[in-house]
Amino acid sequence: MTMTDLTLPITGMTCGGCVRSVTAVLQALPGVDSVSVTLTPGQAQVRYDEAQVLPAQLAAVVEDAGFEVVV
Amino acid sequence: MTMTDLTLPITGMTCGGCVRSVTAVLQALPGVDSVSVTLTPGQAQVRYDEAQVLPAQLAAVVEDAGFEVVV
Numbered sequence: 080m081t082m083t084d085l086t087l088p089i090t091g092m093t094c095g096g097c098v099r100s101v102t103a104v105l106q107a108l109p110g111v112d113s114v115s116v117t118l119t120p121g122q123a124q125v126r127y128d129e130a131q132v133l134p135a136q137l138a139a140v141v142e143d144a145g146f147e148v149v150v
Numbered sequence: 151m152t153m154t155d156l157t158l159p160i161t162g163m164t165c166g167g168c169v170r171s172v173t174a175v176l177q178a179l180p181g182v183d184s185v186s187v188t189l190t191p192g193q194a195q196v197r198y199d200e201a202q203v204l205p206a207q208l209a210a211v212v213e214d215a216g217f218e219v220v221v
Contacts, residue, residue: 094165096217103216144215145174146167 080128082112087123088149089141094118097146104140108132151199153183158194159220160212165189168217175211179203 092098098116101123105114110131115124125137138148163169169187172194176185181202186195196208209219 091167091170093167096162096164097167097171099162100168100171100216103214107214143174143178145171 080130082126083129085125085127085134085137087125087138087141089116089121089123089146090149091146092116092118092121100144101141101146104144105137108136108140111137151201153197154200156196156198156205156208158196158208158212160187160192160194160217161220162217163187163189163192171215172212172217175215176208179207179211182208 089101092101095118098118102114102116105111105123105125110128112126112128116122123141127137141148160172163172166189169189173185173187176182176194176196181199183197183199187193194212198208212219
């Protein structure tokens with residue numbers, strides 16, 4: 080199991096409720112080990128098992144929750 | 151196709167970003183026709199096809215996004 084750290088820059092989070100929402104959708108993914116989301120700067124730091132989940136899937140759940148991942 | 155209107159009381163939304171998030175996850179469900187989410191009161195008014203989606207599924211996606219549906 081190879082853990083990878085990724086920082087996803089995210090726009091559209093404007094309060095603690097947004098932070099909880101992004102945290103919840105990322106933590107729900109199989110293969111995600113830990114998640115730390117901050118408002119300033121707007122980003123999620125994710126540690127995940129690259130055998131179980133792809134960066135594009137991490138970005139997709141954030142987008143599906145109504146926020147934007149800056150590419 | 152029988153459309154049903156449901157109001158889901160929701161806690162944990164504290165800004166417009168939260169409103170966008172709840173709106174996004176509900177609109178993504180098959181069978182959901184329209185969604186109107188407000189902060190005050192905290193709720194989602196959903197019009198959906200009861201042959202395609204259940205109230206429990208509407209509540210589940212809101213919970214999965216990090217908010218609480220008041221039962």
